[in-house]
Amino acid sequence: MTVDLTAEIESNTDDLLALVERLVGTPTVSGDEKPGQEVVVEYLESMGLEPDVWVPDEADLEGHEGYAPTSVTEEVGFEGRPNVAVRIPGSGDGPTLTVGGHIDVVDVTEDEWTRDPWTLTREGETLYGRGVADMKGGLAAVLFTVKTILESEADLAGDLIVQSTIEEEAGGTGGALAAIERGYLPDAAVIAEPSDIPNITVASAGVMYFEVEVPGVSAHAARGHEGVNAIGNATLVYDALEELDRERKDRTDFEPAYRADPGLEGHETNINIGQIEAGDWPSTLPSRATMYGRVGWPPGESREEVREQIEAAVAGVTGREEWTVDADPTVEWFGWQAAPHRTDSDSEVAQLAKAAAEDVTGETGAFVGGSGGMDERFYKRYYDVPSVSIGPEPRSIHGADEHTTVTSLVETARTYARVIPEYCGTAD
Structure with missing residues (x-):
C-alpha cells in the first residue's frame, strides 16, 4: 500500500x-x-x-x-x-x-x-x-x-x-x-x-516579547541641560541588553539547533530590540522612549529564569553614572510568551x-x-x-x-x- x-x-x-x-x-x-x-x-x-x-x-x-x-x-x-x-x-x-x-x-x-x-x-x-x-x-x-x-x-x-x-x-x-x-x-x-x-x-525555542519604558525629562532643545533625553537613556538600556546577549551566547549550547546549520552555533539564544518609539518634535528632549524586544532561547531554561535576567539587566542601568533621572526603566511582557x-x-x-x-x-x-x-x-x-x-x-x-x-x-x-x-x- x-x-x-x-x-x-x-x-x-x-x-x-x-x-x-x-x-x-x-x-x-x-x-x-x-x-x-x-x-x-x-x-x-x-x-x-x-x-x-x-x-x-x-x-x-x-x-x-x-x-x-x-x-x-x-x-x-x-x-x-x-x-x-x-x-x-x-x-x-x-x-x-x-x-x-x-x-x-x-x-x-x-x-x-x-x-x-x-x-x-x-x-x-x-x-x-x-x-x-x-x-x-x-x-x-x-x-x-x-x-x-x-x-x-x-x-x-x-x-x-x-x-x-x-x-x-x-x-x-x-x-x-x-x-x-x-x-x-x-x-x-x-x-x-x-x-x-x-x-x-x-x-x-522559547520566545518572549518584552517592552521597556525608558524615562527622561523633557525640555526645549535650546535648554537641553535642564532635561534628560530618554533616547540617550534608551541607549544605556540597549547596551546592557547587548552585553547580556553576549554573555548568554557564551554560556548557551544546544547542538540540535546548529546540527543542520553550522552558522547557528554560538547563536542558539538571542536578544533583539526590534522597535523603538520616542519623541514628537526635533526641538524637544523626549521624556519617554519605548523599546520593544524579543528574546529566544533553546530548551534548558525556564521562562521565569530568562525574564529575571532581562529585568535585572534593565534595572542595572540605574546604577551607572550616566543615568541622571530619578525614575527607573520598567519591563512589561506581552505577546509571545512561549516556553x-x-x-x-x-x-x-x-x-x-x-x-x-x-x-x-x-x-x-x-x-x-x-x-x-x-x-x-x-x-x-x-x-x-x-x-x-x-x-x-x-x-x-x-x-x-x-x-x-x-x-x-x-x-x-x-x-x-x-x-x-x-x-x-x-x-x-
Whole structure:
C-alpha cells in the first residue's frame, strides 16, 4: 500500500502544486486567516469530510498554563478567525495521529520582493511566494496526502486528525492550543513546519516579547541641560541588553539547533530590540522612549529564569553614572510568551519520521530544532504528546522572495504517505 501511495503522489504533482497556488494566492496574514481557511474547508469537503470550523473563545483558554494573549488577538480579537479540524475515524484500535499546521503567514514589505508575494511563481524547480515554505506548502502537502490516502481506500486502524490553525506566527495560543483543548488530543503529532527534509524537527525555542519604558525629562532643545533625553537613556538600556546577549551566547549550547546549520552555533539564544518609539518634535528632549524586544532561547531554561535576567539587566542601568533621572526603566511582557520544548528523538513518531524521510529522499537526515518558537510545544510540554515537524526546504522565510523547491514539497508529501499509515496502522 505504501508504495502505491507514494507513487500516486508523485504522479499527481500538478494537483499538489495547484493547491499550493490557491493557498499562496489567498493572503492570510495573522489576524486575517479566514479566506485561507475557506480554501481548506472546501478542499476537505471535496473529500466527503465534514470539518469542524470554530472561532476560539479566549475565556476557555486564558486559565491554561500555555496561554498568553498575542499581540494580534489583543488588536483584532478572535472573531472571524476560525480554526479548522476534522477527525477521520480509524477502523481499529491503532493510535491517533494529528497532522497539519498553521494557515497564517507574516506580512510582506512588497518593495523588497522581486516577484508578486501573493502569487505562486515557479522558476524551474524553485517556487516563490509568501508562505510557500512557511508553511502553506507543507499544509498543502498534508491535505493532498490525506486526500490520496482516502481515495486509495486505505483502511487506517487509528484515528487521523487533520487541522489548519490560526495565529502561529503571533504565538499560536488561539490555534494549536485551542484545537487540543477542543478535544483534538492525539497520541502523536506531525506538523508541516519547514524542517528541510530529510531533517526532522524535534525541538522548539522559547520566545518572549518584552517592552521597556525608558524615562527622561523633557525640555526645549535650546535648554537641553535642564532635561534628560530618554533616547540617550534608551541607549544605556540597549547596551546592557547587548552585553547580556553576549554573555548568554557564551554560556548557551544546544547542538540540535546548529546540527543542520553550522552558522547557528554560538547563536542558539538571542536578544533583539526590534522597535523603538520616542519623541514628537526635533526641538524637544523626549521624556519617554519605548523599546520593544524579543528574546529566544533553546530548551534548558525556564521562562521565569530568562525574564529575571532581562529585568535585572534593565534595572542595572540605574546604577551607572550616566543615568541622571530619578525614575527607573520598567519591563512589561506581552505577546509571545512561549516556553521551549524537546521531543525525545527515540520516540516512535520521531524515529518513524526520520526513517521515512531518509528513505524517500535517499539522503541522511538529522534531528534538529530549538532556534524558533513553534506550535509543537503545546503537545509535548503540556500534554506529553510527542510532536515533530516534517516539512520542505525553507529559504528566506519571513523575508523577501520566500521560496522552496518542487522536489522537497513532493518528498514531504511522500513522507507523510509513509508516516500516516505506519503510525496509525492499517486494519489488515
